[in-house]
Amino acid sequence: MARAGAIPRVLSIAGSDPSGGAGIQADLKSIAAMGGYGMAAIAALTAQNTRGVTAVHTPPAEFLAAQLEAVSSDIEVDAVKIGMLGTAEAIRTVRAWLERTRPPVVVLDPVMIATSGDRLLADDAEEALAALLPQAHLLTPNLPELAALLKEPVPATWEEALAAGLRLSERTGSAVLVKGGHLDGADCPDALVDARHEDGPVLAEIGGRRVATQNTHGTGCSLSSALATVQARTGDWARSLAVTKEWLEGALTASDRLEVGRGHGPVHHFHHAEAAVPLAPGEFAESLWADIAKVRAEIDALPFVAELEAGTLPEAHFAYYLTQDALYLNGYSRVLARVSALAPTEEEQLFWAEGAHACLEVEAELHRTWLSRHPTVAPDAAGSPAEAAPTGGRAVTAAQGPVTKAYVDHLLAASASGSYAVLAAAALPCYWIYAEVGAALHSRHAARSDAADHPYGAWIGTYADERFAEATRRAIAFTDAAGRRASAGEQEAMREAFMASSVYEREFFDAPRRHA
Ligand SMILES: Nc1ncnc2c1ncn2[C@@H]1O[C@H](COP(=O)(O)OP(=O)(O)OP(=O)(O)O)[C@@H](O)[C@H]1O
Numbered sequence: 001m002a003r004a005g006a007i008p009r010v011l012s013i014a015g016s017d018p019s020g021g022a023g024i025q026a027d028l029k030s031i032a033a034m035g036g037y038g039m040a041a042i043a044a045l046t047a048q049n050t051r052g053v054t055a056v057h058t059p060p061a062e063f064l065a066a067q068l069e070a071v072s073s074d075i076e077v078d079a080v081k082i083g084m085l086g087t088a089e090a091i092r093t094v095r096a097w098l099e100r101t102r103p104p105v106v107v108l109d110p111v112m113i114a115t116s117g118d119r120l121l122a123d124d125a126e127e128a129l130a131a132l133l134p135q136a137h138l139l140t141p142n143l144p145e146l147a148a149l150l151k152e153p154v155p156a157t158w159e160e161a162l163a164a165g166l167r168l169s170e171r172t173g174s175a176v177l178v179k180g181g182h183l184d185g186a187d188c189p190d191a192l193v194d195a196r197h198e199d200g201p202v203l204a205e206i207g208g209r210r211v212a213t214q215n216t217h218g219t220g221c222s223l224s225s226a227l228a229t230v231q232a233r234t235g236d237w238a239r240s241l242a243v244t245k246e247w248l249e250g251a252l253t254a255s256d257r258l259e260v261g262r263g264h265g266p267v268h269h270f271h272h273a274e275a276a277v278p279l280a281p282g283e284f285a286e287s288l289w290a291d292i293a294k295v296r297a298e299i300d301a302l303p304f305v306a307e308l309e310a311g312t313l314p315e316a317h318f319a320y321y322l323t324q325d326a327l328y329l330n331g332y333s334r335v336l337a338r339v340s341a342l343a344p345t346e347e348e349q350l351f352w353a354e355g356a357h358a359c360l361e362v363e364a365e366l367h368r369t370w371l372s373r374h375p376t377v378a379p380d381a382a383g384s385p386a387e388a389a390p391t392g393g394r395a396v397t398a399a400q401g402p403v404t405k406a407y408v409d410h411l412l413a414a415s416a417s418g419s420y421a422v423l424a425a426a427a428l429p430c431y432w433i434y435a436e437v438g439a440a441l442h443s444r445h446a447a448r449s450d451a452a453d454h455p456y457g458a459w460i461g462t463y464a465d466e467r468f469a470e471a472t473r474r475a476i477a478f479t480d481a482a483g484r485r486a487s488a489g490e491q492e493a494m495r496e497a498f499m500a501s502s503v504y505e506r507e508f509f510d511a512p513r514r515h516a
């Protein structure tokens with residue numbers, strides 16, 4: 001019986017993976033991630049990591065029986081997830097316990113082979129496993145396991161997989177989750193089939209998106225234990241699958257952030273949950289900055305930066321850069337005005353509004369000084385003509401280049417998200433990267449003996465503006481505070497926005513070489 005609102009007590013009977021990505025370790029994380037109370041009876045121990053299994057130790061079956069008895073003699077078990085059992089004796093022990101206790105939800109993941117290809121079930125145990133299958137409400141074999149249980153070749157298409165799943169369901173009387181993880185292609189579909197169901201054999205089919213990652217260690221363990229937990233709460237298999245599949249897709253997407261192991265890494269089970277330890281001031285911004293380390297190194301290596309510093313940058317490139325900067329600043333000013341409109345405090349509202357104002361002043365200054373000396377600059381007219389800039393009524397004749405347009409469009413899309421935190425994160429690289437690149441350029445320039453007759457010396461000098469450095473520090477601090485207040489999902493959106501803007505910053509410095 002589903003107990004609406006109650007915390008499901010879920011027992012995993014499975015093998016241990018000391019690297020924490022599969023087996024009972026993955027089960028306990030998944031059960032907790034789905035809001036359940038996790039318990040674990042250890043059927044086998046493996047020595048494994050993200051690259052493979054090096055040893056397996058199976059304690060005596062009596063000890064497994066003692067663990068099961070200790071749990072069920074005291075605790076009401078709402079759902080059971082069965083994973084690696086290892087030997088025929090362990091399988092028979094679990095079967096006897098299930099027959100006696102009849103838990104209301106039993107999900108059986110017939111673990112035979114790890115993602116790494118290592119065998120996790122003794123050769124002589126397949127028959128015992130076949131006899132255990134009818135005790136489960138749901139079986140979750142991957143395609144090689146489905147084939148092994150049916151003694152058939154591995155299905156090569158989704159249609160073949162569905163038909164094979166139905167045959168296993170017919171044979172066992174259990175429902176089967178057919179999983180597309182092992183098929184090729186951009187989709188990762190799953191289907192719930194039950195040959196004996198009155199509403200027809202296919203109860204649900206979910207066409208998931210395949211996440212581009214090699215971190216798939218323990219996906220089967222995680223999905224099956226999450227399903228057992230949600231099913232104990234909802235009593236509805238199709239709904240439970242929809243919930244767990246979406247969560248697993250998020251866990252796969254966020255898996256790269258874990259940086260665990262060099263092989264098939266684990267998924268991030270708690271990607272959706274807030275950390276219990278709050279971030280210290282500055283920590284969120286620091287993590288954003290660390291995310292873009294590669295992009296920053298790429299910016300430092302751009303010919304534009306080296307040529308600007310050496311004074312060898314072609315004048316046409318410099319002129320293109322300045323023209324596009326003026327056009328960009330006009331769009332960016334409107335974006336900062338929107339950040340101001342969304343700001344939660346008057347202090348922040350004022351700060352971003354001042355930023356919007358300063359952008360228009362810098363734009364006007366560009367026209368008064370540098371651009372008036374390059375009147376012929378008319379780059380790449382592919383973009384739309386820019387609107388008249390509010391600089392004393394004089395119209396800007398040049399068009400936004402492709403990078404400028406894409407960058408501004410990205411910022412406008414972030415403002416459409418309506419989230420102050422996400423928009424601030426999108427706006428921040430323009431301050432932060434510009435300030436860093438400028439400070440480095442300026443200090444190297446100032447150290448030159450011939451700085452005085454450098455063709456771009458006066459321009460590089462403008463980088464040393466202490467007011468801009470101070471504004472950058474405040475923009476970082478406000479974005480950091482918004483990030484620390486944000487939910488896990490919003491933080492992820494902030495990371496994506498910050499990364500995308502940083503990539504546009506790189507493209508912007510490289511645009512003169514490609515489009516001037
Ligand atoms: N790259 C991926 N992107 C999205 N979903 C995936 C991906 N790989 C696997 N899945 C999903 O993960 C779940 C488990 O699928 P799979 O068939 O890979 O299990 P498994 O082989 O038993 O896993 P494991 O042995 O690693 O524990 C399924 O819902 C599948 O659709």
Ligand SMILES: Cc1ncc(CO)c(N)n1
Nearest residue numbers: 015016017022023084114
């Ligand atoms: C202990 C254990 N159970 C299951 C799997 C399958 O992923 C594994 N690799 N290790």
